[in-house]
Amino acid sequence: MSFGDYLLFIVGAILVNNILLAKFLGNCPFLGVSKRMDTATGMSMAVIFVTTLAGMITWVVQYYMLVPLEIEYLQTIAFILVIAALVQLVEIIMQKTMPALYRALGIFLPLITTNCAVLGVAIINIGEEYDFVDTLVFSFSSAVGYSLALILFAGIRERFAMAPIPKVFEGTAIGLVTAGFLALAFSGFGGLVGH
DSSP, rough: OHHHHHHHHHHIIITOOTTTTSSSOOOHHHHHOOOSSSHHHHHHHHHHHHHHHHHHHHHHHHIIIITTOOOOHHHHHHHHHHHHHHHHHHHHHHHHHHHHHHHHHHHGTGGGGGOOOOOOOHHHHTTTTTTHHHHHHHHHHHHHEEEHHHHHHHHHHHHGGEEEOGGGGGGGHHHHHHHHHHHHHEEEGGGGGGO
């Protein structure tokens, strides 16, 4: 791929084929940690770290272990084990270096293990037959797209505290409606680049 191709590839992964708003993967932490900007930012950094590393390691596991041993049917289990180990590493690092953020993220940090966006990116990398560099670029770009959507959503939700929201829309209802409008806004990037 040329530099221009990679640029379109990155823009496509971040905006057009956003893993969260176009493919609807990882909605649970999207709604759970988006009430405050600081937790959304912390979760975003953790997702970028885990998704990028998981993409690279699962690619290696797929092509240097599962395929040679002809045990590709264990792909999902192997990938979940890789992701779980990475999340444990992130938890240990955050607990030691950023205890306030670690407490703020609470249950959502270990839930990255079951964040289907992380597993989804790893499976898309293999399904699209990306080489290692493409896998690295796509994993990182997808995680950045996830983070962009999460931080935008957190910025909007923080303003809910000052907005006159009708009683029936308070809480999760207004969050879901807003997420729908955000997904609609991102669909406007659809014609920006090809697949």
